[in-house]
Amino acid sequence: MSKNYATVNPCVMCMPMGSVLAFRGIENTMPMFHGSQGCSTYIRLHLAHHFREPIDIASSALSERGAVYGGTANLKMGLKNVIKGYNPRIIGVATTCLAETIGEDVPGIISEFRQEEGMADDITIIPVSTPSYRGSHEEGYNETLKAIVQSLASPALPNEKLNLVIGAIVSPADIRYLKQMLDELNCNRILLPDFSDTFDAPLVENNPKMPAGGTPIDDVKDMANSSETLSLGICTQAASAGGYLENTFNIPHTRLPLPIGLEYTDMFAWKLEEITGQPLPGKYESERGRLLDTMVDVHKYVAKVRIAVFGDTDTVLGITKLVSEIGMDPVVIASGTHNPVFAEAVKNITPGSTILHGCDFTDIHREIKNHGVELMLGPFTGRQISMKENIPLIRVGLPNHDRVGAARQLVVGYEGAARLVDTITNTLLELEDKNKTVTELII
Ligand code: SF4
Structure with a gap:
């Protein structure tokens, strides 16, 4: 068999694109790329065409100067502008290839920025490393889910909830269906992420700058106190929000395939019945x-x-x-x-x-x-x-x-x-x- 030494027409998308999908699944969260402007434009275009929604992704817009001398000033200025323009509760900073290639210390720059600005804890800035030469959009999605949980989940009293982590990229309609199943079972749950509204928003007058919806931030914090995590998706193992919760807070973690087809949906339905102790409604x-x-x-x-x-x-x-x-x-x-x-x-x-x-x-x-x-x-x-x-x-x-x-x-x-x-x-x-x-x- 002949071997290609270059990728021709890749069958994957950029790694930071996955980070946008995960960040947009959390309420009041603004995604931002640390890298050159084109990455943001290109990924916005893909997502806007796919979801038929306006998609804002901020960029630190690194130029030649930033590539040679570092992008600290660009990232700090970008963060200031995002806070001023969008007033988010969370800013998700995903790196692109350029920022990773020049070895930017993004967590270090963010912590310097917080000190310089005297920022209170009401805005969380979550860095995630997503160079496309290391992984695909799927891997970027999962690594971002893990980064979100790592940044926010904090131990408190047990809440007896189920964490349902959607560990594979599905559509807003799929998320709505899964939510409905859980709700019809009266399942006390936290769903991560939930972009069922943020990527499929109803048309309204005066569109908000950031679409309403997403997993409530307090819910993500509370994931450390749940009694069980169920992750949907078994392929991407390297980064797992459920694995992190298990290792850090001893929350039992089960992985199931995405419920597509008869047998895999049966597995999901039976697991929900086992967790809730109730049969699914007759429908x-x-x-x-x-x-x-x-x-x-x-x-x-x-x-x-x-x-x-x-x-x-x-x-x-x-x-x-x-x-x-x-x-x-x-x-x-x-x-x-x-x-x-x-x-x-x-x-x-x-x-x-x-x-x-x-x-x-x-x-x-x-x-x-x-x-x-x-x-x-x-x-x-x-x-x-x-x-x-x-x-x-x-x-x-x-x-x-x-x-x-x-x-x-x-x-x-x-x-x-x-x-x-x-x-x-x-x-x-x-x-x-x-x-x-x-x-x-x-x-
Ligand atoms: S530089 Fe990297 S992240 Fe940006 S568009 Fe190219 S492959 Fe994607």
Whole structure:
């Protein structure tokens, strides 16, 4: 097999992009990049296209001078401007490649800034190291969640709550669904993060500078006092908010796969029932039954269809599980994030598949051609392959620039699985229609 020594069309996004997703999931939090201006512009553009929302990300706007002499002055000035312009309770400072390459001591600069400004504790500044040459957006997301908890969680009296950490990037609709499940069980919980409103805000007059919503800051502080942490997402192990809470405050920590597909949603539902000691409301039993019915209905259309699934590790893992459950043939499974845990987990579901991780779209394209793939499923960044090879692409995950509705795309839970199965089947049926004559279509 030929080896690429350069990444061509990466299948990941920048590491600080993940930090923005995590920071925007906390109330009154303003994300800021320490680095050059372009990183902020580029990531704002991606997120604004994906969520169809205005996205503000401040930048310390390092120039040549900062790159040579250090960016301390820029970062301090930027922090002052953010406080003045947005009045946030938290500023999340993520580094970009340039700041890391010149070895900026961001925690040191922040502590100097606090002393110089005589800042009270009512504003928290959270630094997180996110150079894109070290990790992907998924890793940036998880490292930021850990940094948030490290900065804020503080021990007090036990609160008998469940910490639910969403350790993989999902949509605002997915978060709303998970919240609803917890609420319908009267589960006393803290959800981290919650960008269901901040990335999918209703249209109102006089939009606030920072959108309302997010996990309350007091809730994040209280995570140190919960009785249990449940993390959704099993692939990204290196940084884990739940692992930190377990190691530091002895809070038992369980990890489950993202609840995508029948079995993984069952695992989540059963765990919630075990934690709360209550059965889920009957409507979930009905949703489950409808999903099973859908699976039976579509089996004749989807069985043995060769599919390629690519994107974020935990999402790809869940979707691989789902497409296997409906009898498809997942021949190529790929993630741009280098992650042996992901590869092993996928292998356990579908040992015969070609599994790529840390790959780019050149690798994915080659394997798609080698395996005669009939359907692709992943972010819109796979569209060049889709157009070149004339294979339909179902857009799932981030980024999605060229279709609307990414914020409302539900993938988790029984309902999300049923919707995705419908989309997969209808895409295949449409493909079949293209090869029919008008008379055949009428019949
Ligand atoms: S410098 Fe790094 S963080 Fe900025 S856009 Fe480039 S890869 Fe992304």
